[in-house]
Amino acid sequence: MIQAQAPNVQAEPYSYNGTHSFLLEYIFKCKNGEITIGHELMTQLDMLIEHFNNPEIKIDFEDGHKRIKFIETKCKHFEAPFAGKPFILELFQKAFVEAIYIFQIYDDEINRWIRLHQDVLFLVARKNGKTPLISAICLAEFFCGEIGTRILCSSNDYEQADLMFQAINSMREESKSLSKVTRSNIKGIFFGNPKKPKKTGKFSYKNKGQIKKISAKTGAKEGKNIRVGAVDEVHELKDNTSIMPIRQAVSTQDEPLYIELTTEGVINEGYLDERLREARKVLNGELDRPRWLIWLYTQDSEREVWKNEDMWVKSNPGLGVIKKRSFLKKMVEESKTSKSMRVFVMSKDFNIKQNNATAWLTTEDIKNEDTFNLEEFRNCFGIGGVDLSKTGDLTSARVILMRSGDPKKYIVQMYFIPESKIKNLSVADKKLFKEWIQDGYLTVSPGNENDFSLVTAWFVKLYKEYGIRVFKTGYDKWSAVYWRKEMEEYGFDTERVAQDWSLSEPMKLVEADLKSNLIVYNNNPIDKWCFENTALNFNSKMDMMPKKVQGQDNKKIDGAVTTIIAYKIYSDNRSEFMQLVGR
Template identity: 80%
Template sequence: MITSYPLNVLTYEYNGTHSYLLEYITKCKAGEIVVGQELIMELDRLLLLFDDPDIKVDFEDAKKRIKFIETKCKHFEAPFAGKPFLLELFQKAFVEAIYIFKIYDDEIGRWVRLIQDVLFLVARKNGKTPLISAICLAEFFCGEMGTRILCSSNDYEQADLMFQAINSMREESRSLEKVTRSNIKGIFFGNPKNPKKVGKFSYKNKGTIKKISAKTGAKEGKNIKVGAVDEVHELKDNSSTMPIRQAVSTQDEPLYIELTTEGVINDGYLDERLREARQVLSGELERPRWLIWLYTQDSEQEVWQNENSWIKSNPGLGVIKKRSFLKKMLEEAKTSKSMRVFVLSKDFNIKQNNASAWLTHEEILNEETLDIEEFRNSFAIGGVDLSKSGDLASARVILMKPGSQKKYTIQKYFIPESKLENLSKEDKDRFANWIRRNLIDVSPGNENDFSRVTAWFVKLVKDYGIRPYKIGYDKWSAIYWAKEMDEYGFDCVKVSQQDWGAMSEPMRLVEADLKSNLINYNNNPIDKWCLENTALDMNSKMEMRPVKVQGKEDKKIDGAVTLIMAYRIYMDNRTEFLSLVGR
């Protein structure tokens, strides 16, 4: 309980002033508001500051910014478009936590804001970008003259979301728009339609709000007061954040904010930041100027078993974010690995390993076989992964029967003789067995002879009349092979296995079809092995692509890749292909 003088827990006051932060802390610790243990630990850190003799508690800056947001800022997106930006208690407490604590700076010779660094982790659709955008706009108007603000993210599109949120709030308010202007470069003070020669809101004020992405060069040297980096979970390292943190270091009262959900990038920038943050919360590290505001679950189990716990990672649940939406997402997550990864990381801030197995053994297992004679004189869809590294290569065709959604696949694998020596003892035994069964074609020397891949397709046509309608191949490693195939009359289409957009949709359909037992891969053990070695890599747009399972970097996924690539060609040409199948 909060008992130390001069706090008044009944009225949430500090020295006669109502504090939203104290109100929030009290209600959280009393269980009236449900939050996770990591936020409780941070609230305990903040509580100590009220009685710290080296800290002065001053509500003026926080009150000014809260009042600015609630009276000047308006929402711009449905269903709240045009309505005042009325802050929830958790948002007011967050703003207060940033601004009310002051520490005396001997170098500067005055009291300055204690908090300079903020990590704000909250599940998606809880208003994090609008909130930070509103704080940035408030700082622009309520802060000192010449305040320069930079919005950043991993890509320009995401950085633009925050910038546009700021600009839209500015445009929604007549009083703010009257004294500012915006163009493609940023937001500036001074309005040509209502010119002022002097004062904070005139052209004399050189403050700006601009945007930048991690991919944009020349970030060093920018002298800014506020830096806000959105979706830091997508960053692989600190190469794009350090220049921004250094750029604010020249200011007396800088403010650097990182806002994000959890992600799926292993050992990325956010992982390191969260490791440090949790060390601070546990008392292992001293970071008195870092506000660590984490809305996290205490376990994955409670997500599935206790609906009341969802608010721990979703403080806006019921007001900003709909409970029915979360229920729907969780239902889908029960039957889809990709959806499970996305929902747990994005909606509940539970870190997901993006290199864990994509499919279970049971989902992959299918002991059905096929008789190639049943597909004599049929059309097919092809897929080829020739492997840049020169080891295992894969080729396959997908066949279908009229009136059926089931896919039947015939495959062949290829490997250079020299590569067999580099395999582990376990894999050597596997490959020796597969070669004896004629599942793998071995090329002499150090490289695959891709003409053998061509010969395999030619043999399908000559021996069985199986004609590939189109064949997908990875554009990075098959230029000369594609020319050879073209000479034989095959229509080959480039598909990049590194492209999220190209691989995501077919990967989902392969997953669904495997679970529905709609893929007969002729009980091929190499296909099974490749599928078991395959993990899903997911980005913030919920797009996915195949990668190797973490810890299985020496294993192969070529068979899974060709299946997904063939599905890409099938999906792009479904109508035409099915009409050929039905003939």
């Protein structure tokens, strides 16, 4: 347990100079085991308790407690199941707010005391209220901060940035006292109410403070003079190109506040990886960054996740109050049997880094030595899937066939590659590809690019030789206009399937069917190779899509992609297709 040795700390361990400190209370309860946290957060708390003894650091609770009071009295939740209820902060949230604001150092350049922590990294598992909390802090800063405070919400994509902005705006709208002195439009949130305008003062049009949103894909970020920058889900950022303009934009302020909030991710050597490496050097005493508040809710090992659910709170401080324990139990149970679920749960629910080199499927998942003869499916209907490659790359085409009363999906497939591509392969790959060509798994297009008419010819051949009629074919390349027209001239119905998060559900179904041995792909070696090469990409909504393993562009995933595309067409048209199968 912490010994309160600072001269100004009172006998009551949660008090400093007669003021109750939520941070001290949190530290003491973590130290005596009443609250369970991980080693990394404990290290930061140990560093913070030393500030109470440091004569060069002044402790001033006014700004922190003012913002805590603002959040609890002015802000209301806007989403179920807490919609309309006051935003009453948990102890860990109050301690976090205090840690940002109460420590001050004297700045000789501007000749006054200023906030110590100007850079904040907040890592916590999903569904623990991180976005609402930071949104509430931003809104509190907007109202409690100085006149002209400009705040910028950012993220990797516009939708995620909008989540924080909408959280701020919804809290503003829920409060009559806040909404009557502000206004919002598509450009942002501003002071001044057009219906009841004030001529002067903080809540008038003369206050040029504003809250806006941008994404990593938004241009013209340089030149913005902001006081508060908050970047959500930084784990999705590949580098610091979208971060640096925001950090530079706050540099002109005497007391800027730059906050990064996130869960762990799966991007290899991305921005968060580098940021966490630096953060851990600070915690280990290898790097001096006194202005940086590093607040990490992390597990001490993956083993404790599986062995002791009492340890889950280390990465989930809101467990049981904000985040349902039953929900997390369900996620953990599902992750025991699903590789994709495990990757997601470990990174998003426990902040345990998952390498995006992690394969989507295991060897056992892929293994299926069942075979079939196309004669068995003479005059049947099928679902098509095509991945039309870039110039000089692999192209894949396949048809899913089914039988009435049989849950299995039987796949006939063909791959295509330009002749020039074979010449540029490594010795090992060249040998492999030549074997596939010889065995009839791979068709070679003359020259430097794939001839998509050979893909059309393959579908036509299935019909002419076996009477297999393809009900509908999904394809991913929007620019393949002539191929689509050619297919339609032969009477094939085609439908573009974007390679985006809409592939999530069919991808999950492919995984489940492979694990259940319900996909019979005739033991095709290229299919097997593509499945083995496929890695996972996730977003914050738990959607997934296939991707290449980072740094291994020579490993192809086209066969996995076309399987998922075909499954997307199957899922969207299942009722009509099964009627055709049952004829």
